[in-house]
Amino acid sequence: MKIRLLTTGFKSAYENMAIDEAVLIHAQKNYQSTLRFYGWKPAAISIGYFQSLKEEVDMNECQKQQVDYIRRVTGGGAVFHEAEVTYSLISPVDGQFIPQDIISSYKKICQGIIEGLKILGIESQFVPLNDIIASGKKISGNAQTRKKNVLLQHGTILLDVNVEKMFSLLKVPQEKLRDKLIKDVKQRVVGVKNLLLSKQINFETCQEALVKGFEKALMLEYDKTSLTASELAMAQELKDKKYSLPEWNLMR
């Protein structure tokens, strides 16, 4: 399976989500498949399509700590993006490379992450609907949407976990439960660095392993290239007229 490989490095939340959508929209016309890896700078909270920004995110605290916030086109929960590698896979739902069945497609794409983690020395498993666990803890969360028969699945592979910072940016139902929530999440979530204490792991080494993991697990043949001028122009427009605006981010 031929696929375009993009490594776009660290970008803002608005740029990142705009690029994912611009590639998705282009794939609806050119039927091209793309695998992209990226990071977030500044750090950001993304919320799921169906979540309420006001209910989930402490926007004042985000501003104080210079953390951006954004709504995704995909469902799922709030994610704090700081120490992680993020990927997106965009491809037509052809019934072969991308199965029609939603759970099967999650499972298939997540094999790339599982293989990548294996290269790093971490054994992990897919847990339906959308998680990957290692040593019994969540190490990767994933979300997908399908528009005009093209799939966009994006997800995170955690490098490190800063639960205190994450919860300082999120609203919690009851303030008195904050400490308990932090303790619970610490027991349920883990990063690559936490599992490989003796190794030097950073964004680049993890990205490299994931590139190889996807290649092997999904039998990919990479075309290493960059975004087209048309994709970049559309991403700029989506950033300015959608993702950076309250109309979108405060929509629900």
Place this chain on the structure above:
Amino acid sequence: MIKKSVYKIPEGKLVKIELETVDNEIKKIKITGDFFLYPEEIISKLEKSLESCKISKEVLIKHLDNFWKNHQVDCFGINSSGLTEAILTAKEI
């Protein structure tokens, strides 16, 4: 008055409801949470369709079952009984 609920669907995701009612009917409803619906944009239509719906377990489950079927919606982490329970919980607060 707006009534609210936060309900974790058994084996599913978290659903948050904001509800306005008149005479045991839904006047306005907002459904948020970390669930998945395909296509996503259907959520507005779903909320609109629930307006004037009687707040009873049987009526709501039937309404939701028909809605998913008629609009070919795929649900993950959310289902008719879970969403109904969330709505009924909001009513009781």
